[in-house]
Amino acid sequence: MKQTSSIKGHWELFKEYVKLNLATALEYRFSFVVQTITMVLNDITWLIFWWIFFTKFGSLNGWQIEHILVLYALLNLSYGLAGMFFGNKNHISSMISEGRLDFYINFPKNILFHVLISRSNWFGVGDALFGLILAAITLSLKQWPLFLLLTLSSTIIFVSFAVLAHSLAFYFGNSSETSRSLNMGIVTMSSYPSQMFGGVAKFLMLTVFPAGFISGIPVQLLYQFNWFWLISTILFSLMFLATSIYFFYKGLRKYESGSMITSRI
Amino acid sequence: MAAIIKVENISKEFRIKEKEPGLKGSLKSLFTSKYKSIDAVDNISFNVNKGEVVGFIGPNGAGKSTTIKMMTGILFPSSGKINVINYDPQKERKKLAFKVGTVFGQKPQLWYHLPAIDTFNLFAKIYEIPEKQYQQRLKELIKTFEVEEVINQPVRKLSLGQRMRCEMIASLLHNPEVLFLDEPTIGMDIVAKKRIRELIKNLNENDGVTVILTSHDLEDVEQVCKRLIIINNGKIVYDGSTKGIREKYLNFKIIQVILNEKTESLNLGLKNVKAVFKGKFRHVIEIDTSKHPIQEVVKKIVSKYNVEDINILDPPIEEIISRIYQNKTDHKDQKWD
Structure with a gap:
């Protein structure tokens, strides 16, 4: 029997979870389809709002409707991917307070990675598809490699931010609502042109509440490429990931488990 | 024999926030937080040898699960050392x-909406078991645990007993040397419990798996474990043979009788029968089984009274613990066998 866990082993596990989660979603096909359609309709509503805005005002600090379309493409694709493949990110705090991390600690795998991949929000498929369609409409072929790289970095920031927000439960007990509000906050902030913000808000958006690195800076990079900001964005996403991992494992030492009767759904 | 598990002076302290009742208390706790420390496990030590089956029993909140969780790495002890294999x-x-x-009886590992076989396949990936080895092991386990018919049904449709057998298969796929079972028979009927006990015994006898079993069902541990550790308030109150406990403290049973007619008290004309509760229709008595076989007492009750229902129960674990404390006070220098 093996005694170590390889990277290949983690990759195989990731693939197995994708299959298993898809099988679970298919058990509830109707709910899956309804959720997906609802998400797409929600996204379209926002685009209609922005279309009316730009028709009336022309531009916003240099931003045109096409920039908004790219922002939505990037935001939807990265948020959708984060939900599809790391769907447990928004459940970490309740898992901590209800003692549901026991299951993961008992296995010879990286705990945080295992937690994140073990659930999928398949309605993220709707977001991701919508993002891809928007990107196909607005981007030229040569913009695609950069777009995909920036999508990856935004996905990493989304997941890391959720891990940080939900790990608060290790330190403050049941923090599910706070963590959820913080996550909603970063999605909302990311869905506005970053040029709208200045001063302290801008500083926060490039540090602890990094909505600027999720959407604003990537959209600018796609139209005005700049090596400094590209490297900064990539480095920031990796550093943010490392911080979230540190914060999670530091908190894990305080984990108190629990005796709540649970089931794996 | 070499110890496979060594637990030395471990303690686990939990900090619990205290709040006064009501809205006033909630508002007050916003500004002044009071914490209370609780010793869930208080300086306990024991060793377990390879191939042993050790039962951990104690009332709810005694520290059984906390101890197991520290042995499996789920919880960090506040102090002390643990070494497992x-x-x-x-x-x-x-x-x-x-x-x-x-x-963990209360924390299923199996996917609730999917067939158990899907979870088994996932676990094979988690433990990185080579495909051929996995298929062979799975085949053996399915046969031993007699679950051929159910592994392709969604787990939500299985009975508790079937589900627990599948849970055990999931935990045995990687051929573990030590198996930790926390309340595996919780909520099961007598037949399902019996089957699970037999399977645990077989695992130990045939495959040499060391088993640590927690339960608050005395019969579970009595049937399966040769050694017993009784925990109360985070402390070990007994660590010795199950036989010792059976002879000293399990020599009495509780009989609960519901009669069809009003009766002031059960008069069986037997010594060593103590009335625990006297109602109009319901009566509870405690009998010393070393003096009167249980059949004799039941026969007497049925022949003398018009019985609607009768229940024979083991004494509650709290009663045994209190008798152990009593015995310790009475025989301060006595050592456990």
């Missing part, structure tokens, strides 16, 4: 996980 569960969690299996 030469690994430190907290520092070498991943290595240890390849060698031990865990079943």
Whole structure:
């Protein structure tokens, strides 16, 4: 029997979870389809709002409707991917307070990675598809490699931010609502042109509440490429990931488990 | 024989926030937080040898599950040392996980909406078991646990007993040396419990798996374990043979009788029968089984009274613990066998 866990082993596990989660979603096909359609309709509503805005005002600090379309493409694709493949990110705090991390600690795998991949929000498929369609409409072929790289970095920031927000439960007990509000906050902030913000808000958006690195800076990079900001964005996403991992494992030492009767759904 | 598990002076302290009742208390707690420390496990030590089956019993909140969780690396002890198969569960969690299996009766591992076979396949990936080896092991386990008919049905449709057998298979796929079972028979009927007990015994006798079993069902541990550790308020109050406990403290049973007619008290004309509760229709008595066989007492009750229902129960664990304390006070220098 093996005694170590390889990277290949983690990759195989990731693939197995994708299959298993898809099988679970298919058990509830109707709910899956309804959720997906609802998400797409929600996204379209926002685009209609922005279309009316730009028709009336022309531009916003240099931003045109096409920039908004790219922002939505990037935001939807990265948020959708984060939900599809790391769907447990928004459940970490309740898992901590209800003692549901026991299951993961008992296995010879990286705990945080295992937690994140073990659930999928398949309605993220709707977001991701919508993002891809928007990107196909607005981007030229040569913009695609950069777009995909920036999508990856935004996905990493989304997941890391959720891990940080939900790990608060290790330190403050049941923090599910706070963590959820913080996550909603970063999605909302990311869905506005970053040029709208200045001063302290801008500083926060490039540090602890990094909505600027999720959407604003990537959209600018796609139209005005700049090596400094590209490297900064990539480095920031990796550093943010490392911080979230540190914060999670530091908190894990305080984990108190629990005796709540649970089931794996 | 070499100890496979060494637990030395471990304690686990939990900090619990105290709040006065009501809205006033909630508002007050916003500004002044009071914490209380609770010793869930208080300086306990024991060793377990390879091939042993050890039962952990104690009332709810005694510290049984907390101890198991520290041995498997889920919880960090506040102080003390643990060594399981030469690994430190907290520092070498991943290595240890390849060698031990865990079943938590109240925390199922199986996917509720999917067939058990899907979870087995996932676990094979988690433990990185080569496909051929996995298929062979799965075949053996399915046969031993008699679940051929149910592994392709969604887990939500299985009975508790069937589900627990599948849970055990999931924990045994990687051939663990030590199996931790936390309340594996919780909520089961007598037949299902009996089957699970037999399977645990077989695992130990045929495959040499060391088993640590927690339960608050005395019969579970009495049937399966040769050694018993009784925990109360985070402390070990007994560590010795099950036989010793059976002879000293399990020599009495509780009989609950419901009669069809009003009766002031059960008069059986037997010594060593103590009335525990006297109602109009319901009566509870305690009998010393070393003096009167249970059949004799039941026969007497049925022949003398018009009985609607009768229940024979083991004494509650709290009663045994209190008798142990009593015995310790009475025989301060006595050593456990």
